[in-house]
Amino acid sequence: MSLKTLENSLGLLEFFTRETPAWGVRELAKASQMSHSVVHRILSTFEKRGFLMQDPQSHKYELGISFWQYGQMVQEKIHLNDLIHPVLERICKSVGESVFFTTLDGQEGVCIDIVESLQIIKYAVSIGSRTQLYAGASNKVMMAFLSDDLQESIMKRGLVPVTPNTIIDEHKLREDLTDIRQKGWCYSVGEYTESVFGVAIPLFNYRNEVFSSITIAGPAYRVKEDQIQPVVKLLREEGKKLQDYFHRLRIAKI
Structure with missing residues (x-):
């Protein structure tokens, strides 16, 4: 051959x-x-x-x-959670907030791992929970890097508010997704869970397709938008290490 x-x-x-x-x-x-x-x-x-x-x-x-x-x-040789979890632990230890890993599955996000904050008041999410891509930082940061056709398909299915802060206006959501794509990260407050902030970055596979995200989340009063640049920098540094490893393994989806 x-x-x-x-x-x-x-x-x-x-x-x-x-x-x-x-x-x-x-x-x-x-x-x-x-x-x-x-x-x-x-x-x-x-x-x-x-x-x-x-x-x-x-x-x-x-x-x-x-x-x-x-x-x-x-699968027996490589347990992906063994790769992902230490990264989430390092981020959690550094920022003191919960950190979770979300993967893209069709038109939904699925949480596959989380390290919860040790603080009394914290954000928690169940492993295996499915969420809509238009609500919350962990999801929108992936939706922003999907094709226009896929974005439109998601919106045409209907934008149902998860909280009063969920963006359900299609025009406003498109503007938000464009802004996220330009910045390369997403910050949201109360869109999926009231009074909870989220800061997320996307991860891309070896074909340069978005396939997952890493998110830091916690009570909104602890991290304001003008305080998140160090958080974004940390997410990018740790996320790149994980993404590079996925590239070497030629992993396209999780």
């Missing part, structure tokens, strides 16, 4: 995502701008090796059992 063929083959696999888990030969050839015959040959080879399987009715290809087997091996 030539290096070009190998590159093309691996490139085709990257089209199989959570959003588009199944592909027909013709549609994948069109999306990848490769010839129908080449795509068919590559997919057939992957199917023989168990990396893809073909649905007998739709004739579309999906990821096969071999990926699951290798995935199990990687």
Whole structure:
């Protein structure tokens, strides 16, 4: 196999995502701008090796059992929370507020890890909780870096207020998302939980797609907007270390 063929083959696999888990030969050839015959040959080879399987009715290809087997091996070798948690602990120790890691799952944010503040009055969120992308710093900082089409799709589903401070005006939300994208971070107060501030930065995968965020949150009276630049600087420094590690592992989603 030539290096070009190998590159093309691996490139085709990257089209199989959570959003588009199944592909027909013709549609994948069109999306990848490769010839129908080449795509068919590559997919057939992957199917023989168990990396893809073909649905007998739709004739579309999906990821096969071999990926699951290798995935199990990687999961045993690398526990992502073992990478994420120490970063959150360092940030929490430095700022004294709760710190949590949110990942993008379709059109929602999912909290996958948190280190709570040791202070009596603190912000807490449940691991596994799902939240709308238009409410709160941890979510909006990801939504800001999605495509315009995805942003519009989220808004067209309906903007339902979580608190009285949730931005539900589409025009105002678009302006807010543009501002977040330009700054590279988000600060919000009371949008998801009343009287709680949030400061968040986005993390990007090796394809430069936003896929997660790190957020510091606590009672609004403890951190004002004019006090957050040192917090943003710390988030960026620690976030870059984590992001660089994800890049080396070629992790696209969590």
